[in-house]
Amino acid sequence: MTLGNLGHLLVILSFVTALVATYAYLRVTLLRTDSLELSSWKRFARGAFYVHVAAILGVCATLYTIIYGHHFEYHYAWSHSSKALPWYYMISCFWEGQEGSFMLWMFWQAILGVVLIRTNKLWEAPMMTVYTLVQAFLTSMILGVIIPGIDFKIGSTPFLTMREAMPDLQVWAMNPNFIPKDGNGLNPLLQNYWMVIHPPTLFLGFALTLVPFAYLMAGLWRKQVIEWLRPALPWMLLTGVILGVGILMGGYWAYETLSFNSYWSWDPVENAVYVPWLVGIAALHTMIIAKKNASALKSSIILVTAQFILILYSTFLTRSGILGNSSVHSFTDLGLSGQLLLYLLAFIAVSIVISARAWKLLPSDAEEVSTYSREFWLFIGATVICLASFQVIIPTSIPVWNKIVESFGGVSKLAPPTDAITYYTKFQLWFFAVIAILTGIGQYFWWKRVQKGKMQDLLTPVWISLFITALLITFGGINKLPYIALLTASVFALVANMTIILGVLKGSYRLSGGAITHIGVALMLIGILWSSGYQKVVSLNGSGLLISKEDFFTKDDNRENKENVLLWLGQSTRMGDYLLTYRGPRTEIRDVPQYVPSSWLDIIEGDFHAVCLRDITVGEKTYHKKGDTVAVYPENVFYEVEYREPTGRITTLFPRVQFNERMGMVTSPDIKRELNKDLYSYAMIGSNPGDAEEWSPTENFRVALQDTFFVNDYVAVLESVTRTNAVEGVALNPNDIAVKAQIKILDKEREYYVAPTFAINQDRMVMRKPEVSEELGLRIQFMEIDPKTGTFSFDANFKQRDYIVMKAVEKPLINVLWIGTLVLVIGFTMSTLRRFREFRLIRDKGVELEKVMD
Amino acid sequence: MKKIHIFGLIVIAIAIGIIVSTYGNASTYSNFTEAEELAKEGEKSEIHVVGKLTKDANGQIVGMKYDPVMDPNHFEFMLADTNKVVKKVVYGSPKPQDFDKSEQVVVIGRMEGDHFACNKILMKCPSKYTNEKPDFKEATAAKL
Numbered sequence: 001m002t003l004g005n006l007g008h009l010l011v012i013l014s015f016v017t018a019l020v021a022t023y024a025y026l027r028v029t030l031l032r033t034d035s036l037e038l039s040s041w042k043r044f045a046r047g048a049f050y051v052h053v054a055a056i057l058g059v060c061a062t063l064y065t066i067i068y069g070h071h072f073e074y075h076y077a078w079s080h081s082s083k084a085l086p087w088y089y090m091i092s093c094f095w096e097g098q099e100g101s102f103m104l105w106m107f108w109q110a111i112l113g114v115v116l117i118r119t120n121k122l123w124e125a126p127m128m129t130v131y132t133l134v135q136a137f138l139t140s141m142i143l144g145v146i147i148p149g150i151d152f153k154i155g156s157t158p159f160l161t162m163r164e165a166m167p168d169l170q171v172w173a174m175n176p177n178f179i180p181k182d183g184n185g186l187n188p189l190l191q192n193y194w195m196v197i198h199p200p201t202l203f204l205g206f207a208l209t210l211v212p213f214a215y216l217m218a219g220l221w222r223k224q225v226i227e228w229l230r231p232a233l234p235w236m237l238l239t240g241v242i243l244g245v246g247i248l249m250g251g252y253w254a255y256e257t258l259s260f261n262s263y264w265s266w267d268p269v270e271n272a273v274y275v276p277w278l279v280g281i282a283a284l285h286t287m288i289i290a291k292k293n294a295s296a297l298k299s300s301i302i303l304v305t306a307q308f309i310l311i312l313y314s315t316f317l318t319r320s321g322i323l324g325n326s327s328v329h330s331f332t333d334l335g336l337s338g339q340l341l342l343y344l345l346a347f348i349a350v351s352i353v354i355s356a357r358a359w360k361l362l363p364s365d366a367e368e369v370s371t372y373s374r375e376f377w378l379f380i381g382a383t384v385i386c387l388a389s390f391q392v393i394i395p396t397s398i399p400v401w402n403k404i405v406e407s408f409g410g411v412s413k414l415a416p417p418t419d420a421i422t423y424y425t426k427f428q429l430w431f432f433a434v435i436a437i438l439t440g441i442g443q444y445f446w447w448k449r450v451q452k453g454k455m456q457d458l459l460t461p462v463w464i465s466l467f468i469t470a471l472l473i474t475f476g477g478i479n480k481l482p483y484i485a486l487l488t489a490s491v492f493a494l495v496a497n498m499t500i501i502l503g504v505l506k507g508s509y510r511l512s513g514g515a516i517t518h519i520g521v522a523l524m525l526i527g528i529l530w531s532s533g534y535q536k537v538v539s540l541n542g543s544g545l546l547i548s549k550e551d552f553f554t555k556d557d558n559r560e561n562k563e564n565v566l567l568w569l570g571q572s573t574r575m576g577d578y579l580l581t582y583r584g585p586r587t588e589i590r591d592v593p594q595y596v597p598s599s600w601l602d603i604i605e606g607d608f609h610a611v612c613l614r615d616i617t618v619g620e621k622t623y624h625k626k627g628d629t630v631a632v633y634p635e636n637v638f639y640e641v642e643y644r645e646p647t648g649r650i651t652t653l654f655p656r657v658q659f660n661e662r663m664g665m666v667t668s669p670d671i672k673r674e675l676n677k678d679l680y681s682y683a684m685i686g687s688n689p690g691d692a693e694e695w696s697p698t699e700n701f702r703v704a705l706q707d708t709f710f711v712n713d714y715v716a717v718l719e720s721v722t723r724t725n726a727v728e729g730v731a732l733n734p735n736d737i738a739v740k741a742q743i744k745i746l747d748k749e750r751e752y753y754v755a756p757t758f759a760i761n762q763d764r765m766v767m768r769k770p771e772v773s774e775e776l777g778l779r780i781q782f783m784e785i786d787p788k789t790g791t792f793s794f795d796a797n798f799k800q801r802d803y804i805v806m807k808a809v810e811k812p813l814i815n816v817l818w819i820g821t822l823v824l825v826i827g828f829t830m831s832t833l834r835r836f837r838e839f840r841l842i843r844d845k846g847v848e849l850e851k852v853m854d
Numbered sequence: 855m856k857k858i859h860i861f862g863l864i865v866i867a868i869a870i871g872i873i874v875s876t877y878g879n880a881s882t883y884s885n886f887t888e889a890e891e892l893a894k895e896g897e898k899s900e901i902h903v904v905g906k907l908t909k910d911a912n913g914q915i916v917g918m919k920y921d922p923v924m925d926p927n928h929f930e931f932m933l934a935d936t937n938k939v940v941k942k943v944v945y946g947s948p949k950p951q952d953f954d955k956s957e958q959v960v961v962i963g964r965m966e967g968d969h970f971a972c973n974k975i976l977m978k979c980p981s982k983y984t985n986e987k988p989d990f991k992e993a994t995a996a997k998l
Contacts, residue, residue: 413882564947
């Protein structure tokens with residue numbers, strides 16, 4: 001049996017066992033008290049689920065074996081992997097394709113299923129019925145079966161061979177057993193450690209949203225309309241942390257790897273997962289108060305359902321190709337959009353039916369909730385969060401709206417807002433200003449610091465925060481009203497939550513999770529405010545030099561567009577406070593700790609090895625000898641750019657460009673991190689040292705010593721011709737004669753020396769070693785010595801001098817954002833642990849209670 | 855009326871406000887002819903134009919001009935919109951990566967005189983994410 005067959009078989013097995021487990025759990029749920037039959041069905045259901053888990057693990061192992069073993073006869077391995085990839089990036093190959101990312105999702109759901117079975121036996125049957133049904137739907141996404149007759153494709157399998165995936169290729173006619181020698185390789189953007197850990201985290205978050213949903217559905221189904229809250233709440237919190245961390249990792253990856261120039265660009269893909277996360281955050285706030293407040297219970301039911309549905313919707317948005325014209329992310333449609341839509345609608349229908357049945361059982365509030373109660377403020381907070389997410393999802397869904405109109409025969413030409421960052425910021429900023437204020441007020445009411453009619457407790461933090469804000473506005477130069485509002489709100493949130501921790505909780509760490517999380521949010525908002533609102537472009541053309549008199553170049557109405565500078569190799573350019581110098585392209589050798597000049601290496605074409613053209617020495621240590629073959633990352637070119645500050649301090653940054661023949665050119669920034677700001681640079685245009693250089697036709701010069709002559713507009717002087725005993729890279733015999741010419745070349749700013757050599761051995765064989773000045777784009781060869789006239793002849797060729805086009809931005813206080821992120825995650829984790837502990841205590845009591853009743 | 859109802863009304867009002875503002879802020883997919891009309895009317899808002907790059911027999915994009923030595927922030931090319939109307943497009947930033955490989959592009963901006971000034975280009979590169987037909991000719995030739 002081939003690996004592909006094994007994989008496909010395991011996929012089918014996992015699908016069937018998921019269905020069997022669903023049926024068995026359904027039987028257990030519907031059975032009443034006949035314990036004998038019940039326990040045998042239960043055992044059977046569990047058995048089916050465990051087989052399912054084993055099958056899923058088998059599917060993943062098979063696919064990884066195919067990728068890791070370079071089995072390029074399989075389409076998935078061919079299109080996502082290559083021999084040059086180190087093992088850790090092969091993990092990323094696994095989920096680069098859509099099928100793999102579905103597998104990651106179901107892998108987590110399988111693992112979580114085992115945890116759920118082992119932690120909550122009371123809820124197991126009804127909850128797992130819902131759970132395994134979803135798992136069956138998900139497994140069908142990689143089934144790869146076409147229903148004959150109606151030609152409906154169910155799922156797309158990652159186990160297709162090249163021949164099955166591309167049957168039309170000419171190759172098969174000539175050589176049916178053809179196997180490609182190497183794969184397409186991984187998209188260079190994904191060759192980053194964040195891309196190894198970000199997708200698993202994100203998909204764990206996706207999988208986790210199913211847990212509260214399954215508890216909710218089980219509760220409504222069995223008419224335990226309030227009881228589901230207790231087991232679901234800790235899972236909801238865990239979903240919040242994991243999904244949040246996953247999203248933030250994605251943002252950090254974008255900041256570090258993409259040249260988007262930001263950690264968040266309101267791209268539809270980002271929005272599609274941000275919205276369910278926000279809704280989940282709203283849900284967990286209402287769930288906390290749902291036991292006491294009927295409105296909150298109803299909202300919790302709607303929000304928990306909405307979060308799960310929105311995760312499905314985001315999957316639909318990102319994988320159906322519907323966003324094709326509106327996103328910088330490119331999407332492919334695997335032909336699964338119909339199936340995804342079907343699932344989406346099916347789950348909406350099922351949850352509406354189940355909720356509607358249980359709705360009349362829901363309690364209603366006897367009296368109005370008081371404005372002085374914690375319930376009121378939490379509810380307001382959750383509402384504002386929901387409105388914020390609504391504001392994001394509506395414009396993001398514009399392409400969907402267009403499709404709906406089209407399917408009814410209409411024409412809708414609505415396009416998403418042209419400048420997403422400005423557009424979303426305009427709204428979200430105000431929502432988050434309100435949310436920040438509510439976190440402060442909410443905490444005060446939560447810990448009952450405010451009694452009816454005694455709002456003055458809140459006054460202390462208000463005064464303190466107004467004072468701090470005033471200082472920050474004055475000394476931070478905050479001048480725009482929305483920014484002032486956001487800053488004031490964030491500082492208030494910070495102060496109010498701090499006073500709660502220090503005052504009421506007296507630092508009691510178990511209870512302070514909520515307050516700490518809110519402090520994290522406040523810090524993040526402050527960090528975002530400064531790093532985005534007050535970022536400064538460093539790479540403005542500060543020379544004042546008019547490049548051209550053409551209309552386009554002289555009018556400077558759009559400063560935004562003049563923010564990229566041209567840096568010539570070796571020539572310093574002033575930019576802001578910095579003096580920038582581009583030092584040349586660099587390559588990374590896998591076992592050498594520093595980048596080395598690309599000219600030291602000759603990269604072997606179509607391979608990831610290179611031959612050293614000289615000894616590779618870093619500092620004192622020689623890593624490789626001349627002529628050694630070394631492993632490199634041939635696609636990556638790093639441009640060494642030196643930043644000299646007025647103080648004389650020099651920082652070197654290495655913005656990267658990846659040249660990938662199949663996937664194109666990709667640029668990534670390099671970031672200089674300081675305590676109070678980041679200096680963020682990326683090369684918009686860079687030269688590929690692997691490209692053949694175009695030299696001009698040869699020009700010949702015949703000059704005497706101290707003669708002045710012109711090479712390509714430069715003034716040159718032949719200063720001396722001296723005998724030399726050593727020519728680099730050439731072994732001279734004792735009888736050989738070598739001379740070196742010293743030619744001085746004057747550029748606008750500085751002078752350069754070029755020293756070509758000329759050698760002659762006893763057999764009158766002539767050796768001419770040309771000298772290249774990369775800075776000048778000049779190659780000079782010592783051709784002849786004429787003893788009669790005392791003249792020397794040189795050949796010169798020219799090429800375009802090496803340059804890069806670069807953009808550099810300063811991002812102030814970005815570390816406050818990262819610190820806030822960390823604080824948020826810590827606080828969130830503390831709350832999660834607290835609720836899990838609470839759940840366990842009550843569950844164990846419940847189990848004891850059951851024992852007593854038996 | 856109970857407090858919760860008033861509250862509900864406010865929420866609904868804000869939601870409607872959001873939807874209306876989405877329409878107000880949304881751009882449109884359009885073409886060069888309409889873009890010219892809008893520019894004549896003095897309309898400042900930006901639109902999306904979907905178009906195809908014209909390529910010559912060698913697969914080179916026609917009318918592409920980028921000389922970073924002159925100005926790294928100026929890139930221009932010719933684009934044919936869905937009605938085959940061809941206009942010069944000027945992009946005030948460096949030439950995007952992979953531009954040469956793309957066929958269909960979406961430009962976002964507005965007409966300014968004889969050209970379409972855009973500040974964003976979305977590219978559809980056939981080879982980047984979709985699995986282009988692999989070129990195996992060399993490999994097979996070596997084998998046979």
